[in-house]
Amino acid sequence: MGADGTSRFDPAIGRRLRGLREARGLSLSELARRAGVGKATVSGLEHGTRNPTLETMYAIAAALSVPMSALTLDPGAPAGAASPVRGAAVVSTLLEVFREPGATYEMFRLRILPGAEQTSPAHPPGVTEHLSVIRGTIRTGPAAAPLTAAAGEHLSWAADAPHVYAALGGDEAQAILLIRTPHSPPLRSPNV
Amino acid sequence: MGADGTSRFDPAIGRRLRGLREARGLSLSELARRAGVGKATVSGLEHGTRNPTLETMYAIAAALSVPMSALTLDPGAPAGAASPVRGAAVVSTLLEVFREPGATYEMFRLRILPGAEQTSPAHPPGVTEHLSVIRGTIRTGPAAAPLTAAAGEHLSWAADAPHVYAALGGDEAQAILLIRTPHSPPLRSPNV
DNA sequence: CCCGATCGTTCCGTTTACGGAACGATTTCA
DNA sequence: TGAAATCGTTCCGTAAACGGAACGATCGGG
Incomplete structure (x- = not known):
């Protein structure tokens, strides 16, 4: 007060x-x-x-x-309300988080900037990432064997090894990312 | 208390x-x-x-x-009116399903066709829907108090009351939808 | 081992949010 | 018109939220 x-x-x-x-x-x-x-x-x-x-x-x-x-939030604000976190190639915004007895799910919206590649370190064991491409074409997934997905396509990979994000084709790409983190390891934020 | x-x-x-x-x-x-x-x-x-x-x-x-x-998941509106009307406004594609000890998550990609509105019946108690708009503008959420969201915006609502989907503006809209169903009820596909 | 730091839970004195009641103002209705 | 009902604001006794401190448990480092 x-x-x-x-x-x-x-x-x-x-x-x-x-x-x-x-x-x-x-x-x-x-x-x-x-x-x-x-x-x-x-x-x-x-x-x-x-x-x-x-x-x-x-x-x-x-x-x-x-x-x-x-009552508590501007209707138009969701995308901007959480602070975007910017990496070398990825700007990520947390949309929602769900905690279950055995795992936590975090849902992000990603913007992947052209002309750069971002490599994320390995998450703890068992962490998986699930990405649905909204716009553009993305090379992503395990650094040792990256995958490519275009708008409308969906990918999943184990994130407990280094993994990459890059927009192909010279344009910004966008995606929705769901990170599933099983409990036991300490949780960490995006390392996308 | x-x-x-x-x-x-x-x-x-x-x-x-x-x-x-x-x-x-x-x-x-x-x-x-x-x-x-x-x-x-x-x-x-x-x-x-x-x-x-x-x-x-x-x-x-x-x-x-x-x-x-x-933090504050929307409790949703009180159960509103009538019997749900299932229309053909939504084309949904299941992307992935995650089953946890206490809940199941279903991730869909939606195309919401213009010129029609679809009302979904109430899901069982505790079911929630979380939608991130990819393209266009969508009116959706609890039928008693629908929300509008444009591309880049994110909405959540309790789906244990009737809820609606409609594309605004005369163009097809698209979204990623995550449905969280706490256990006890059997799994069902979208009822979107 | 011991010690300091930090943890999460509980305690408790202080502050504040609670809602019923009081109140003046306004509205409604016979 | 006058009485009753309702309004929104304020009052105030009660309950509860507040956060600093206490406490036992855990962890890390010398």
Whole structure:
């Protein structure tokens, strides 16, 4: 909570909330009733004077029949919200992560820049990469035996050996990459 | 806060947090330091025993360099209306399937044909869909509150309520879709 | 081996979020 | 018109989130 009584997070959240509420023709009081939260809470969130808990946020989002991201995130932001990580030839942006008892999945969007090649070190044993090419043509996979895939094609390889990424044809390529990391080894971020 | 001391929101948030943290090779203590929050808070969130405030959530997401939505999977809209209508707006190609002890992941490439909208029935409880738009603009997600995403953007929603797919703008759209189905239900193909 | 550093969990005093109630303003309806 | 209902803001007692400290466990290095 800021010294002036306002919240430290983006005040746009309160504006978005109010916009959604009014679009549904709900009064503040009615929304609070439906969400099972206090009117003071809804009022405070709309005005940026309260810092609600996660439960409260979910309750409000559910009462509005919207996903949480409708309140907490700019709709157009996903691609830009995570910080892209730039390597020699690859710019990767994390889209989502899933943790299972035995493995973690990370989903990235990749931009592979022309004119350069990137070699990634071996991931720990058992890590696999699964790449679906969106645009352009990519040479990728195990450094010892790279594969080539064009837009619309899909590749998988074991990433526990050095592997490469390069865009062919002089144009930037793009892909969706899913990294599956079995548990046991310490997890590390992309090393794409 | 539930009577048994656990939180009422989706415990997957804590799992996702832990997965991301470990993927970054961060200890709980280090993440807490970077986020400027207490270790007890991070520990409590990972174990579902605390209900953090929005500020705290943002601080943690920022420390992980991920958007908030990477942590807060959209709960989706309440079950909306009627019986799903299966149309012919979507052509889906299964790319890969990953089976984990607790869940199965199916990765598809979708072509969404213009001029039609397809509504999918609710999947069993807990099923989620995660879609990254490759080309065009798509309206998709919970039928009660559909979202729009253009090429380069990423969306997620709970698929245990009816959900829709439509290409906007008169052109075919394309996307990569990841469906996560927690175990118990038998596997089924897309119901897209 | 011992010691220091770090870990994640728990403790606990402090701060703050919670929602019911109070309140003045506004709206609705007979 | 007047009464009742509802509104959104504020108040305030209660519960819970906060983070620093304590603690036992683990790890790494001399």
